[in-house]
Amino acid sequence: MENKTSRTDPRILRTRQLLKDAFVELLQEMEIEKISVNRIAERATINRVTFYLHYRDIPDMLEKMADDMIEDIRKILDKDSGNQYVAEEGAWPLLVDLLEHIAEHAKFYKIILASRRTPIFTDRLLKLLSELITARLDSAESEAILAATGIQKDIALWYGSAALIGTIVAWLRKDMPYTPLYLAKQFTLMRSLS
Numbered sequence: 001m002e003n004k005t006s007r008t009d010p011r012i013l014r015t016r017q018l019l020k021d022a023f024v025e026l027l028q029e030m031e032i033e034k035i036s037v038n039r040i041a042e043r044a045t046i047n048r049v050t051f052y053l054h055y056r057d058i059p060d061m062l063e064k065m066a067d068d069m070i071e072d073i074r075k076i077l078d079k080d081s082g083n084q085y086v087a088e089e090g091a092w093p094l095l096v097d098l099l100e101h102i103a104e105h106a107k108f109y110k111i112i113l114a115s116r117r118t119p120i121f122t123d124r125l126l127k128l129l130s131e132l133i134t135a136r137l138d139s140a141e142s143e144a145i146l147a148a149t150g151i152q153k154d155i156a157l158w159y160g161s162a163a164l165i166g167t168i169v170a171w172l173r174k175d176m177p178y179t180p181l182y183l184a185k186q187f188t189l190m191r192s193l194s
Contacts, residue, residue, distance in 0.1 A: 008122060009108070012054070015044075015046060015054065016048060016054055017038060018044040018045070018046060018053065019041075019044050019046070019051065019055075019061065020065060021044070022039075022040050022041075022043035022044035023035065023040055023061065023065070024107065024108055024111050024112075026039055026040065026043055027111050027116050027118070028111055028156060029117070031116075032100055032116065032118065035058065036058075037051050037052075037057070037058060040058070040061075053091075062120050063120065065121075066120045066121050066124045067124075069108075069112075069124065069125070070124050070125075070128055073101060073103070073125075073128060074100065074128070076097050076100075076101045077094050077097060077098065077132070077135075080098075081136060092136075092184055092187070092188050094132060095184040095187060095188070096180050096181055096184040099168070099171075099180030099181075099183055099184055100180045102168065102172070102180075103176055106176060109168075109172055110172045110173075113125065113165075113168065113169050113172060113173040114169050114173045115173075117169075117179070122124075122165070125165060126161055126165050127161075129160075129161045129164050129165055130157055130161040133156075133157055133160040133161050133164070134157055136160075137153055137156060137157060137160075160191070163187075163190075164187065167183070167187060171183060172178065
């Protein structure tokens, strides 16, 4: 059986990146409702027809950008993390990887999560964070702690995911004054207090 890997043409990737960058730049300047396909295409230095080769409309573009964001984050979180030193220092390695990714793409995340709080991106990230926290809460140790303290698992999940996304948003709004490793350690320490 032949193993085929689908690769996207680099020109398509380049055009989509131009469109994404144009959208983020426009979002810095105006409300999302005022952004039009014409403005995005003009900013990306392409024509409208090219936009429509990639997306049906702006909501479709946002949907696909959110899908790409989650796919990028999942790739980072799914890879075998080489952060052994992090685990020894008490930080949650997956959180460090996530924060490093956000720091590398700070312009994008700052706009969609912190300054404009575009719901599709916030909701998707919150769902992903909830999945990560659920995985941590499903451990035998966490189950025992929840049972001993009388904390409902769903409430712990809501609290943990909201605290995590709130911390990330505040970190972005303050221009990331702490390194991803330091922030992950601090978050881990705070979790142990509650």
